[in-house]
Amino acid sequence: MPTVADIRAAEETITMLTAYDAPTAELVERAGIDAILVGDSMGNAVLGHDTTLPVTTEEVASRTAAVSRATDEALVVADMPFLSVGVSEAESIENAGRMVKEAGADAVKLESGPHTVSLTERLVELGIPVMAHLGLTPQRVNQLGGYGRQGTTEEAATEIAELAVAHEEAGAFSLVLEHVPANLAGAITDELSTPTIGIGAGSDCDGQVLVITDVIGLGDWSPPFSRQFGDVRGEITSAVEAYKEAVESGEFPAEEHSETVEEVEDVY
Template sequence: MGRLSIHKLKEWKAQGRRFAMITAYDYPTARLVEQAGIPIILVGDSLGSVVLGYDSTVPVTMDDIVYHTRAVVRATEKAIVVADMPFMSYQADPNEAMRNAGRLLKEGGATAVKLEGGSHIVPLVRRMVEAGIPVMGHLGLTPQSVNQFGGHKVQGKTPAAAAKLIADARALEDAGAFAVVLETIPAPLARMVTERLAIPTIGIGAGPHCDAQVQVLHDMLGIYDDRRPLKHAKRYAVLGAAIRDAVRAYIEEVEGGAFPTAEHSFEMDEATLAELAQAG
């Protein structure tokens, strides 16, 4: 059957069918989320903070994204795999941007790439699409520019900012983007954008009116219970505590001699044991 086509997403929007996207960064979690039925996996540069331990997405490199994308692609057969283009992998030089996007498809095996930005990246989006590289856009709060925004603040709140976001979304669609992420913008604005585009909008902190939603897997699973989730994140599990409890139980059993037992051990033939004993 192969992977889901990006064109199917536009059909789903036309049909009024909502869908989910989630991040994954390695083989086991990608395998699990596909088994759960997720249609799109984002190998996000959020791996910088949730996997690599950075304070932001800015330090993430192309090699990081390629490496993690490969693992996700190996784990999946049906899901669309979208790879984030990290900070400064496409902003400085259009030719370098094309090479980097090509790496994500050729070396990483990604189905598509995701770029942050509006009208200023439209020529690059058009060039990528013309070269056969599917592109997902990203507007609103763009994490790679979080220092410029002064933190995780809601975007598009003024008439001018809202109008620009709508214009940027239309420009990305006209350039050939197959979908656009809307992050941390007012729900009514997200609704306007969604109604005015033929391509799907994928919300994160953009309210319930988008065609799809995306969440960071580690936030959703409660891996970091000492990291306060942003308002738009919802925990569906508390796996961080469960993992700690499991490791503590293991430590206690090893220290107390309760693990391993005969059940977890391998026996040796009695005749062989006797021969070894006689040999001294």
């Protein structure tokens, strides 16, 4: 089982995917993925929201517990949803601690900024491993005005680079870099001793993460920096249509799908 220490010291490329339920997590682990992120991306991916903002601490905790129960090998990282951290230190620690103590997560991920440096340090002091997240931080969609690439000016790139170093010094064991220029991600990767995990950040990061529904082709859209490696949407559609046809035609259930019991022959 990869541990936080293993990820921090990884010499081979780190693979990470999101998962939000037990059956998917089991398959992701079976494929040998190093880490599973129970992302607040569940808001868009499986809960029907337009953004990640409505996702609650309870929803992340419940789904993290499901993923933890279904896995033995992959590192399970719980994503801290909007306003679950940052309101107060005590509340932030309680919410993050719940993910580890009650839901079985191995670590938590924070959408990071200047306000999470000291929090990261405190969580690590208490034994809660922290994965930082810089670049495009979807919980700030209203502030950013959308999901565009971040770090495209010298000032913005410098801020991201400085925050990356600050979070490493605060004790974060890894850093997600989302939707930033590849050369910026590469420079940050070279600067840090802790690993970077990219999503829309080029190939020079120490690892990669994508949303599972994008990878398997379950949604009807995926971001330009992602790639669909399968067509689960098409497979589900075909299977459901076949089921409907079989029921309507009387083909299903067939004799082999049913059972008769002689003792109830005379009930009516």
